[in-house]
Amino acid sequence: MGITMSARVSRRLSYMYYFEKWLILGTVVGAVVGYFILGFSYLLKLLVSLSSIALGASHEITLAYKDISYVYPYISRKALMPLIILTGVFVSSCIVYRFAKEAEGPGTDAAISAYHLKGARVNAKVPVVKAISSAIAIGTGSSGGVAGPGIQIGSGLASIISKVFNLRFIDRRIMFISGMAAALSTLFRSPIGGALFAVEMLHKRDIESRAFIPAMISSFVAYMATYPIIGLYSILPYPQYNYARLYSPEALLSVAIMSLFIAPFSLAYSKLFHATGAIVDRLRRKMNLPIVFKPIIGALAFCVLALFFPELMGSGYGVVREVYDKISSSKSIGVSFYLMLILLAFLKIVATSLSIGSGASGGVFAPAVFIGSLLGISFGGLVGIKISGVPPTVWMIVGISTFLGATLKTPLAASVMVSEMCGNYMILLPALFGAVIAREITGDVTICISQKVRRVSxxxxxxxxxxxxxxxxxxxxxxxxxxxxxxxxxxxxxxxxxxxxxxxxxxxxxxxxxxxxxxxxxxxxxxxxxxxxxxxxxxxxxxxxxxxxxxxxxxxxxxxxxxxxxxxxxxxxxxxxxxxxxxxxxxxxxxxxxxxxxxxxxx
The missing domain is CATH 3.10.580.10 (CBS-domain)
Structure with missing residues (x-):
């Protein structure tokens, strides 16, 4: 009996040295995941455009953005928002529960669970189902982001490639992590942060160090492969400031105080997210409804919030940019404005819990960026600038890292990723300092319940x-x-x-x-x-x-x-x-x- 091509490749790879093998495999998974994620991004942009046009925004506005949070100020038919959101959630849920139930919810937990409990194997349908369902749900206004779907898509594609190459157990786990890194690098233009996030997010207090080099290779390949198409840009704004002052004792004390302020919101996000999912599922069972209606129940409640606070729709990056521009251009901001930002941050926790926590397909990373940025700006405007003289716009970036590190238990990855997302490494150490303190305050409470405490021996x-x-x-x-x-x-x-x-x-x-x-x-x-x-x-x-x-x-x-x-x-x-x-x-x-x-x- 002849040896199959897959078996020959697998045998050849098994004889290779570590770096040679992962240079090949990392390049393959980085390119495949990078281009697939690019397609997912374009599909999301298309659905955002269609939803925005249906809500009354002009064609010029809709074509310029790929998230509905940028478009909400131009919406003229707000009465149609509930219909658009509910239609999107219903269609998305039908696709998920018909073809791949594993694609429900944020995707991050499903990927982590597959890594720990399923030998890093994923149903081959998941990447396509997750891409389509998430683009529909987020593109029509649900409160969620693309990181969770990207992680599940990247890990799913890596699982398929592992099967093609017939990789052994250990290599399949490393390939799985490399796929996640490639997806994050493509989505957030953060090659180092994406690799760190992939190896750190699987555990609460450990990292998968064995997979770091392969993750870096796939992350850089995905970044460079997609660069000619989408170019170089920063997702977060870059505050112009003398960052040497951020390393003063007063500023570092302010970072520690800010961590104390942000940590309770992180705990609320993690606990409310899972509690909402459980409550919604109990309501569904009590009403004897099919599981496809579980996300609809949460979406109904979210629609009420969105009518009064349309800023809660989508990922929230547009709102972050709008708040940053307002504070940068205004010399005097009242206390009431900062209190409103704190309220919006809490409402984003509720909105994401109702949308993604109830089973709609979308991520929790982007809402965490929204929440952390508004909390950081509010702290900076009310307290930080008075103690250290550092302006609120700088506290926004530190706040994002602090909230992400506490919520996802990834302080190192969060600080590096946020630095890359705003194109400024000068903010790295204060961001890491805040994230570590907030992570320790919140303990092992995490929004990703499938995370293990430490690596398997x-x-x-x-x-x-x-x-x-x-x-x-x-x-x-x-x-x-x-x-x-x-x-x-x-x-x-x-x-x-x-x-x-x-x-x-x-x-x-x-x-x-x-x-x-x-x-x-x-x-x-x-x-x-x-x-x-x-x-x-x-x-x-x-x-x-x-x-x-x-x-x-x-x-x-x-x-x-x-x-x-x-x-x-x-x-x-x-x-x-x-x-x-x-x-x-x-x-x-x-x-x-x-x-x-x-x-x-x-x-």
């Missing part, structure tokens, strides 16, 4: 790879009882009054690796050979309960192999306890699970 990556392989090839084996698949070992049983010296001597003499401290039928803790590392600091005649024992899960004898593998991955254990049908305690080692399961698969 190298050992658990192997477990994850085995688990995924079993899902594809031996799903029946996963349903088998652990006691029927893997050899169990009898541990040494000791009492809590036994001495440390006796326990260690008996472990060495019997050749056992684990001792259980048991009192009655209760396991007080586990001791293994890691105890030896503490021996120089302990007395041999000390009771064993003085040791820092490990707490291990106790499994039932009928626990399935699938559940055991999931527990090994989630807890980073190297062994666990099994209670047999007779009530005796046995030990199952991860090493045995890996070897014996692999041997059964090979047979």
């Amino acid at each position: 190298e050992r658990n990556l192997k477990v994850l790879a085995l688990y995924e392989h079993l899902l594809e090839t031996s799903s029946d084996l996963l349903k088998s009882r652990i006691i029927d698949v893997v050899t169990l070992h009898t541990p040494m049983i000791v009492g809590k009054e036994d001495t440390i010296g006796d326990v260690v001597d008996n472990l060495i003499r019997t050749g056992k690796s684990v001792a259980l401290i048991v009192q009655g039928e209760k396991i007080l803790g586990c001791i293994d050979f890691s105890v030896i590392e503490l021996m120089p600091f302990l007395r041999r005649d000390s009771p064993v309960y003085a040791l820092p024992t490990r707490k291990m899960p106790v499994l039932r004898y009928d626990e399935t192999l699938e559940n055991v593998l999931v527990l090994f991955m989630s807890g980073d254990y190297d062994y666990m306890i099994v209670r047999t049908e007779d009530g005796e305690y046995q030990v199952v080692y991860l090493e045995d699970v890996m070897l014996e399961v692999a041997s059964k698969v090979l047979k």
